[in-house]
Amino acid sequence: MSGADIRSAKRPDPDQVLVDIADYADTFKIRSDTAYETARYCLMDTLACGFQALDYPACTKLLGPVVPGATMPGGSRVPGTSHELDPVQGAFNIGAMIRWLDFNDTWLAAEWGHPSDNLGGILAVADYLSRQARAEGGEPLTVRDVLTAMIKAHEIQGVIALENSFNRVGLDHVILVRVATTAVVTKMLGGSREQIINALSNAWLDGGALRTYRHAPNTGSRKSWAAGDATSRGVRHALIAMTGEMGYPSGLSAPNWGFYDVLFGGKPFSLPQAFGSYVMENVLFKISYPAEFHAQTAVEAAMALHEEVADRIDDIKEVIIETQEPGVRIIDKTGPLDNPADRDHCIQYMTAIPLLFGRLTAADYEDDVASDPRVDALRDRMTVRENKRFTQDYYDPEKRYIGNAVQVYFKDGTQTRRVAVEFPIGHRKRRDEGIPVLVEKFRASLRGKVSDGQFEALESACGDQAKLEKMPVDEFMALLIKA
16 A cells, blocks of 8 residues: 555554544644534433433343443443443443434534444543542543543544545444544543554554444344444543553554555545534534434425325325435335334435324334335335435535425326425524524433433533533533432
């Protein structure tokens, strides 16, 4: 790849990408008030997603220690439960909860993903460190420390994703969760610049999970816990590095054996901009609908058409869905849908439900709704097309739109209006409209799952930026656990 002498055993300097990520994680100061404010809302939104997942046994069966009885009093607590775990398993638990319903934030570029997946590792380690410090008479971390780590994890994952497509070489986007968590958690643990580089090199040497579990005919529930696995792996790499374990400086660029040559077609990564706070400031929230993000605006468009078509479902001849190229590539899906994980990655299904019922909730992916014969009958009459302008605006860094359009045609030759939505309610351009909905999502998700006193304290703290930032992490987590 680089023309280096592959016979030489001389250890090279670390790859520049490792250095750039480590320097950012180690010393960069976040000075954006917008980033911190958005991170507060992101924390609320992400916790809301986790608490909603507690309603689903398919998720809760995975929570707790990996081996029965392997608990850790004084360790990482899992929101909404009474579990106390080592931080690696705590990260898996929190990460799996966050991602289970496909309802947390999103970043769309050459690679897509969900940067708040990193909160699994960040929150587990922050709680563990704070409880340890408290027990030893030290100072716990504050929620501002958590928000800082979130901003940096978002940035690392999101900037790498801008021009580097892992999905096109068959790798799942959770690789970037593992890398981002590794960097920020090693710093949280007190790691040096060298230890962060070492940990990062091992994170990349893990290679990447295949996307098999996201695509027909193998779509399955692993896509709901893959990010939990990735963020927990990041914590493990951080802890290993903190023992003084060595790293692998050319783990990315080594000829024949490095990540680039083995898994990325021999191409080095492109980092088009320096790490800052861009990603958190521009992150996309899934506020109204638990749906794969490329379909969010299709759901909004279908909701707008519901009243026009609800009484004429049997008269529908065709439904035209216009979407972006990634939408065609990953969620245009025909044929039987075997499970909820299959359905929430099918643009036809996610459009059919609101056309039929005027809603889309997590429960609508379950078998009792999917078994309604009208759903598949309507899916069979759908055509999905790429809209070139939607694709162009999707990749435009000044826009990052996620456009979809829906129009329904009837057998008598009439049709509905064409409803196009350029960007969803969770887009930065709709923050004023979206934040009140996000706050209500937080309230509705936590109310009844913690005590009234805990809920009131959480609502008060989360509604006040300065108050929340000053709160010790262990006190914040105490408000989230099952009493």
